[in-house]
Amino acid sequence: MPLRIAILTGGGDCPGLNAVIRAAAKTAILEHGAEIIGIEDGYEGLVEDRVRELDYLSVSGILNMGGTILGTSNRANPFAYPVKDAKGKVTFQDLSEQAVRTFKSLNADALIAIGGDGSLTIANELNKRGVPSVGVPKTIDNDLYGTDQTFGFDTAVTTATEAVDKLHTTAQAHHRVMVLEVMGRNAGWLALGAGVAGGGDIVLLPEIPYRLEAIRDYILGRKAKGKKFSLVIVAEGAHPEGGDVVVGRMVDDASEARRLGGIGNKLRNDIEQATGIETRATILGHLQRGGEPTPFDRILASRFGREAAKLAVAGKFGQMVGLRGAEIVPVPLADIAGKQRLVNLDNHLLLTARSVGTCFGDGV
Ligand code: F6P
Secondary structure, eight states, X not given: OOOEEEEEEOSSOOTTHHHHHHHXXXXXXXXHOOEXXXXXXXXXXXXXXXXXXXXXXXXXXXXXXXXXXXXXXXSOBTTBEEEEOTTOOEEEEOOHHHHHHHHHHTTOSEEEEEEOHHHHHHHHHHHHTTOOEEXXXXXXXXXOTTSSOOBTHHHHHHHHHHHHHHHHHHHHHHTOEEEEEEXXXXXXXXXXXXXXXXXXXXXXXXXXXBOHHHHHHHHHHHHHTTOOOEEEEEETTOOBTTOOXXXXXXXXXXXXXXXXXXXXXXXXXXXXHHHOSOEEEEEOGGGGGOSOOOHHHHHHHHHHHHHHHHHHHHTOOSEEEEEETTEEEEEEHHHHTTOOOOOOTTOHHHHHHHHTTOBOSSOO
């Protein structure tokens, strides 16, 4: 009997998902004669039994495609699954047994789950319940434990940096302050990456609560030196000292309902009022998740996909593939489940930004 490997992509999409699917499937098919089953829309397909066979041709020609050929969902947690009653009221039910049943019905030997912290925490739980699982770390937020970098992050930083570059020219022309809000949830990796790569003047991270006075003094100080414009890159999870994050929306059919967003507009008003300088805000939003992966992400995703297939074939379950230095290594899912990797205050990129005079709103 050929080995059968199921693959799903869970959580918010990000560039490089198809590159992982392709590399994992091709490795398993070409080197191990395996059969591949694609699960549709992440864990939703596992609960609702929506699957399809993936042959060699269906995973060919997708290396540089954004999105995911399998679809994804950032609501479908089998352990807290949103179920609507006749009146549209949502309750969360534990449908994990249903997910396990679907998996068993596939006669599959392994599940490769490509996802962020939520999806990989679910993979860890399913692994304990008899779904032999291997994880692949994805997210534009780069906030996953156990890997130096997630795939998708490099593409998102590239998109955000292009936005900073474009805002730079118009800020300079109009002597304005330009605020760019980027994603990242509670982690500042995206803002820090785009801030350093784009030469942002002020970078605001969730990890460093800001003071408006520090931002005001910095902008006015630049003006006094002849720099009449300033660029602010703010992470969606940034917040003032003693203040709260700005919540963009609550998604009531998701077990993790809170979506951040809106700090950029708040800062625009606050900065304009505090400095008297005309200020505009841009919210980059889902542009950061779309489009073709960069070559770096295609390479990382391909390496992750190959190693995930190798772990699955070798029967090494309950593991995630992670980047450590230049190597791809197995990392126990149990060690990373439920954890978030944030920017440390002694992070080298952060220190580099400080060394070139970037303001983090904390007055240091
Ligand atoms: O985790 C990826 C991410 O893009 C975050 O940066 C952002 O906070 C969130 O997903 C947005 O989610 P949604 O697509 O549900 O708006």
